[in-house]
Amino acid sequence: MKTSSFRELKVEERALLERLLSTDFPGKEELLVQIRHCLVRGIDEDGSLEFDVQTTVDVPNVKRGVLTEGEFYDTDGGIAHVLLHVVDGKVKELEFYKQDGSTVRGIPAPMNVEVFAQN
Numbered sequence: 345m346k347t348s349s350f351r352e353l354k355v356e357e358r359a360l361l362e363r364l365l366s367t368d369f370p371g372k373e374e375l376l377v378q379i380r381h382c383l384v385r386g387i388d389e390d391g392s393l394e395f396d397v398q399t400t401v402d403v404p405n406v407k408r409g410v411l412t413e414g415e416f417y418d419t420d421g422g423i424a425h426v427l428l429h430v431v432d433g434k435v436k437e438l439e440f441y442k443q444d445g446s447t448v449r450g451i452p453a454p455m456n457v458e459v460f461a462q463n
Contacts, residue, residue: 363454364412383395390442391451412428413428413460422442424452
C-alpha cells in the first residue's frame with residue numbers, strides 16, 4: 345500500500361485511541377496530549393497509522409516501546425491486535441495485525457477491545 349498524506353484523526357480512530365489510553369500507566373497523560381495534537385496517515389492494508397505529533401510534550405523515559413495494546417475479534421471472527429508504539433517519547437504508530445497473518449477487515453468498536461497496558 346502506498347502511504348497517504350497526513351490528515352486529522354477520524355472520529356472512530358480517536359475513540360479507539362482513547363479506549364487504549366483508558367487504563368492507568370506511566371506516560372498516559374502525555375500520550376493523551378499528543379493524540380489531541382497530531383496528524384496521521386495510513387501505512388498498510390490493515391489500517392495501521394503513522395503519527396505526526398504537533399506538540400513538544402514527550403512521554404518521559406521512553407525511547408522505544410509499546411505502552412498499551414488491545415485485542416479484539418475481527419469481523420471474520422479472527423483474533424486481531426492493536427498496538428500503540430512510542431519512539432523517542434512520541435506516539436509513532438498505531439499498528440493493527442491479525443494472529444493468522446490475514447488482513448484486518450476494520451477498526452473495531454472501542455467497547456469491543458480488551459486493553460492491556462504495558463507497565
